[in-house]
Amino acid sequence: MSDRYAKYHKMKFDYPADRVLRITFDRPESFNSVDAETHTQMTDMWLDIDRDPDISVVIVTGAGKAFSAGGDFSLIESMIGNSYEIMKTWKEAKDLVYNIINCNKPIISAINGPAAGAGLVVALLADISIAGKKAKIVDGHPRLGVAAGDVAAIIWPLLTSMAKAKYYLMTCKPVSGEEAERIGLVSMCVEDDVLQQTALDTAVELANGSQSAIRWTKYSLNNWLRQAGPIFDASTALEMLGFMGEDVKEGVLSHREKRAPNFRKDCPL
Numbered sequence: 001m002s003d004r005y006a007k008y009h010k011m012k013f014d015y016p017a018d019r020v021l022r023i024t025f026d027r028p029e030s031f032n033s034v035d036a037e038t039h040t041q042m043t044d045m046w047l048d049i050d051r052d053p054d055i056s057v058v059i060v061t062g063a064g065k066a067f068s069a070g071g072d073f074s075l076i077e078s079m080i081g082n083s084y085e086i087m088k089t090w091k092e093a094k095d096l097v098y099n100i101i102n103c104n105k106p107i108i109s110a111i112n113g114p115a116a117g118a119g120l121v122v123a124l125l126a127d128i129s130i131a132g133k134k135a136k137i138v139d140g141h142p143r144l145g146v147a148a149g150d151v152a153a154i155i156w157p158l159l160t161s162m163a164k165a166k167y168y169l170m171t172c173k174p175v176s177g178e179e180a181e182r183i184g185l186v187s188m189c190v191e192d193d194v195l196q197q198t199a200l201d202t203a204v205e206l207a208n209g210s211q212s213a214i215r216w217t218k219y220s221l222n223n224w225l226r227q228a229g230p231i232f233d234a235s236t237a238l239e240m241l242g243f244m245g246e247d248v249k250e251g252v253l254s255h256r257e258k259r260a261p262n263f264r265k266d267c268p269l
Contacts (some may be wrong), residue, residue, distance in 0.1 A: 008045050010038040019056040019207045028064030033072035034118045043092045046099035057203040060122050061110040070117015079243045090240045097151050100125045101222050104215045106206050110199035111135045121151040130199050132192035135177035143172040145247030149239025154232035159185050
């Protein structure tokens, strides 16, 4: 294992094949939720991956029964009403998306089980997204009391349609692996017992291909995402604005108490 990734101790790194790096969200006891330190590391690691001359493809997956449950309550609660923490997280949220978009290595996500929040950013921004049938993709921002930020506004309408994006993002309804494939949210859906092997086989195929051709194809296609940058920036800003409001407090409390939220019925904007 190269020392290049030793500092990213919140995740597990291994090499399942020649020139293939696999990153595993490794907090199975919390469904691979993302705390503040993990959020920082998963933002910064793409810069090292981009510069790594020894790898050609990246696989991202989760340990245990989940891909990633998204930000944990400690991260969320540290942001509520705290302008400094909000600004810090906002910068990281933007950098995470742009670092993935600009990473020269093709990225494959193997989506096993629930995928939400910051983990979902990686799952859906991956160049090839492979979901198991037990995958459960959900953007729960409005349920929490904040606007759908992270990567939602930049990627969901492009992958599916505006109609589907609005439906799933505003209602926070989960999408199964099979439904995600049907609406175009992921590249493919496979049986859960072959998910990891399918991701690895795809990675090996890419690693054996023309690296210049594959990387330049990725760069060209990602210009669709780059030109949507203002949409993404606005969505993350509005998400962060929500952490200064009252709804997010009720959203977190209702999650903890396992009940439906009781949000304010009026909003001036």
